[in-house]
Amino acid sequence: MNEILRLIESDARLTSDEIAVMLGKEKGDVAKMIEKCEADGVILGYRAVVDWDKTDREYVTAFIEIKITPRRDRGFDALAERIYKYPEVKSLYLMSGGYDLACIIEGRTMKEVAYFVAQKLAPMEDIVSTATHFVLRKYKYDGVVFGAVEEDTRGHDFI
Amino acid sequence: MKPYEELLSRTVSSLEPSGIRKFFDILDEMDDVISLTVGQPDFITPWHIRMAGIESLESGRTYYTSNLGLMPLRESISRYLARRFSLKYDPKTEITVTVGGSEAIDAAIRAVCNPGDEVIIPVPCFVCYEPLVRVAGGVPVLLETTAEDNFKLSPKRLRELITPRTKLLILPFPNNPTGAVLDRYDLQKIADVLADTDVLVLSDEIYAELTYGERHVSIASIPGMRERTILASGFSKAYAMTGWRLGYVCAPAEISREIFKIHQYAIMCAPTTSQYAAIEALEAGDPDIDMMREEYDRRRRYITEGLRACGLDCATPDGAFYVWCHVGMFGMDSEEFCRRLLYEHGVAIVPGTAFGKCGEGYARISYAYSVAHIKKALERIGKFVAEL
Numbered sequence: 361m362n363e364i365l366r367l368i369e370s371d372a373r374l375t376s377d378e379i380a381v382m383l384g385k386e387k388g389d390v391a392k393m394i395e396k397c398e399a400d401g402v403i404l405g406y407r408a409v410v411d412w413d414k415t416d417r418e419y420v421t422a423f424i425e426i427k428i429t430p431r432r433d434r435g436f437d438a439l440a441e442r443i444y445k446y447p448e449v450k451s452l453y454l455m456s457g458g459y460d461l462a463c464i465i466e467g468r469t470m471k472e473v474a475y476f477v478a479q480k481l482a483p484m485e486d487i488v489s490t491a492t493h494f495v496l497r498k499y500k501y502d503g504v505v506f507g508a509v510e511e512d513t514r515g516h517d518f519i
Numbered sequence: 520m521k522p523y524e525e526l527l528s529r530t531v532s533s534l535e536p537s538g539i540r541k542f543f544d545i546l547d548e549m550d551d552v553i554s555l556t557v558g559q560p561d562f563i564t565p566w567h568i569r570m571a572g573i574e575s576l577e578s579g580r581t582y583y584t585s586n587l588g589l590m591p592l593r594e595s596i597s598r599y600l601a602r603r604f605s606l607k608y609d610p611k612t613e614i615t616v617t618v619g620g621s622e623a624i625d626a627a628i629r630a631v632c633n634p635g636d637e638v639i640i641p642v643p644c645f646v647c648y649e650p651l652v653r654v655a656g657g658v659p660v661l662l663e664t665t666a667e668d669n670f671k672l673s674p675k676r677l678r679e680l681i682t683p684r685t686k687l688l689i690l691p692f693p694n695n696p697t698g699a700v701l702d703r704y705d706l707q708k709i710a711d712v713l714a715d716t717d718v719l720v721l722s723d724e725i726y727a728e729l730t731y732g733e734r735h736v737s738i739a740s741i742p743g744m745r746e747r748t749i750l751a752s753g754f755s756k757a758y759a760m761t762g763w764r765l766g767y768v769c770a771p772a773e774i775s776r777e778i779f780k781i782h783q784y785a786i787m788c789a790p791t792t793s794q795y796a797a798i799e800a801l802e803a804g805d806p807d808i809d810m811m812r813e814e815y816d817r818r819r820r821y822i823t824e825g826l827r828a829c830g831l832d833c834a835t836p837d838g839a840f841y842v843w844c845h846v847g848m849f850g851m852d853s854e855e856f857c858r859r860l861l862y863e864h865g866v867a868i869v870p871g872t873a874f875g876k877c878g879e880g881y882a883r884i885s886y887a888y889s890v891a892h893i894k895k896a897l898e899r900i901g902k903f904v905a906e907l
Contacts, residue, residue: 367817371890381824382817382890514557 361393365402368394370503372406409504419466421450421495422473424481426461427488436460439486448476459491470494534650542858546867553896554867555884558695560840562759562814564796565807571799572763572792580791586783588616588767589794595801596767604727604737606750612772615779616765616789616797620725620753622782623768625651627721627749628687630777632657636686641672643843643874643881645695645723657686663877669834670699670843674708681712687719690738693726696874696883697843698836703736710741719774720748725766726839728757728808731816735838739769746771749778754793756839757808758800763793815840818886818893825897826884830904833884840887843871847880849907857882864899 367379374382380390397403412419428439436454443463444452451464463481467473473492482490498506524532546552563569587593593610600606608614617623624647632638634656640648641662649659660680664670677688690709692701701709713720720738727735739748753766766789768778800807819842823835826844833844846856853870860866869885871878886893 374890378821378890382821384820512561514559514561 361397364390364393365397368403368406409502411498411506413498413506419468420470420473421498422465422467422477423493423495424463424465424477425459425491425493426463426481427490428460428486429488431486439484442484443481446476446480448473448480530653530656534653542854542861542870545861549861549865552861552865552867553892553899555886555888555893555896556867556869557885557887558841559761559887560756560759560811561887561889562811564758564760564763565800565804567803568758568760568796568800568807572796575792575795580795582791584616584788584791584794586788587614587779588789589791589798592616592794592798592801593767595798596769599801600750600769604735605740606737606745606769608750608769609772613769613775615768615775615782616794617753617768617782618766618786618789619755619764620723620751620766621647622786623751623753623766624648624721624723626778626781626785627751627768627770628652628657629655629781630774631687631719631721631749633686635684637682637684638687638689639677639680639685639718640689641691641694642876643670643696643871643878644689644691646874648689648691658684660685661875661877664694664697664699666834666845670694670697671701671705672709674712677709678712681716681718685716685718687721688713689721689723691723693730693735693838695726695839696841696869696871696878696881698834698839698841700730700732700735700838701738702733703741706736706738706741706744710738710744713747714743718747720744722748722750724750724752725756727752729812729815729840730838731812731819732837749774754797754800758797758804759807759811760793760796760800763790763796765789765793765797815886818888818890821890822884822886822893822897825893826900829897829901831900840885842884842886844868844882844884845880846871846882849904853879853882860900860903864903866896866899866903 363383364379367374376391376394377387380387440452440454440461443449448465448467449463450466453462455462465473465476467476477490477492481487500506546554590610593614593616596614597608597610600608617626628651632655636657637660638652638657639660639662641664652659662672662676662680664672692699722738724737737750739745739750749768749770751768754760754763770778819836822842823833826833826842831844831846833842836842846853849856853872857868857870860868869883871881871883
């Protein structure tokens with residue numbers, strides 16, 4: 361099953377029939393397995409990888425380190441949920457090391473992100489401190505290199 | 520001065536230039552061609568291997584190496600062959616690092632051939648063996664492999680072709696262009712034929728890491744065969760390192776000594792940067808091999824199924840990255856089929872005749888391309904075949 365998932369993860373537009381052919385499996389079996397993964401929440405969605413820098417859309421991304429006060433009566437999960445429910449939050453991770461939560465925020469302008477951190481995030485009960493880092497350039501995301509389009513420079517010599 | 524044809528080597532003049540040059544010159548001038556012709560991986564050399572080459576340059580390692588190749592590299596090759604194919608070669612006396620598998624093949628043939636010696640070459644095959652045998656003064660004896668035998672080498676045909684003048688059998692498996700492989704059982708039967716003869720074997724195992732069923736078996740690991748086997752291999756296909764031009768040749772010390780002389784005088788040593796990169800490949804590149812093989816394997820199934828859906832007839836290849844596809848059922852020869860496919864639908868594949876006369880009726884279709892690329896090509900091939 362992991363083989364199927366790895367293939368879909370690398371190219372979500374592959375059909376279940378194509379995946380079955382590539383892996384030498386029964387077409388019906390692969391279709392069923394994929395449906396089950398969708399039903400069980402193993403596959404959560406299918407989407408394109410977009411390089412927005414090649415469009416005229418204005419946006420900024422910030423990476424925010426969050427330190428929190430651990431409470432005896434509730435764990436990290438409850439606070440995390442209060443944070444990730446904001447649609448501005450693109451990603452949220454619980455971290456080991458120097459801070460507790462790593463949060464990736466996207467906004468239209470730096471001002472908008474700053475406002476979100478100052479007004480929504482920082483005042484939250486249990487949050488001790490935040491450190492906001494703005495992203496200057498995205499080189500690679502989720503295994504995909506941004507900017508360059510690789511060309512096949514192999515000659516036609518067939519030997 | 521006399522005309523050139525009277526001055527130059529008659530042997531070399533008599534050689535055909537490789538392939539069907541004109542066909543491929545056309546390709547460069549056409550737009551919107553989808554090519555499935557290339558005989559090298561589409562992967563770029565893994566980054567950690569490239570880094571090892573870069574670091575060797577940064578450290579100023581720009582001198583010749585030992586003629587035989589860097590000792591640490593020969594030791595790595597020795598360990599690699601033991602680890603992956605249960606072979607034992609002494610890095611001091613039995614391994615020579617060469618400029619690609621091609622030099623290994625050339626030097627091996629020249630080291631063993633006396634004028635008039637017969638060399639048995641299975642065809643269809645990679646284009647270099649026959650010309651190199653001729654240049655070495657040998658006489659090529661062609662052994663046709665057939666669809667009935669799944670393009671494996673027939674021990675019966677081999678026995679028929681062996682004469683007192685037979686010096687060498689070339690054994691290019693996994694095979695370019697047919698994708699055929701020989702398993703332990705096939706090799707044992709060949710070994711049985713050779714056992715009572717003085718015939719040597721040049722085993723070209725450049726595609727050894729690209730088999731999709733059982734792992735590759737080297738004839739040198741069959742009991743009694745090591746002493747008569749010269750193993751030629753390299754880094755191009757296993758590690759996607761074609762441009763680094765690095766290979767090696769392994770043989771018993773008595774044969775290696777002779778090969779080494781040719782290498783020493785003709786080449787001096789293989790490129791130093793490539794040798795450092797190759798150590799990294801051998802020591803840390805096993806996962807890269809597996810990743811690339813798995814990818815080729817998926818494409819192999821995909822393209823075979825796709826070609827069959829187009830109405831073409833092809834066996835699923837067991838090794839390398841080519842489909843040897845039957846195209847002879849449309850009342851035209853292979854070249855005509857390939858030319859029309861190229862002109863009318865913009866897909867380039869290689870006519871089987873480029874790999875010997877017996878390749879008539881076939882075409883070699885490479886799957887060293889992304890699935891998306893193969894998919895586009897298959898759509899066009901499907902349209903073409905539907906019109907025939």
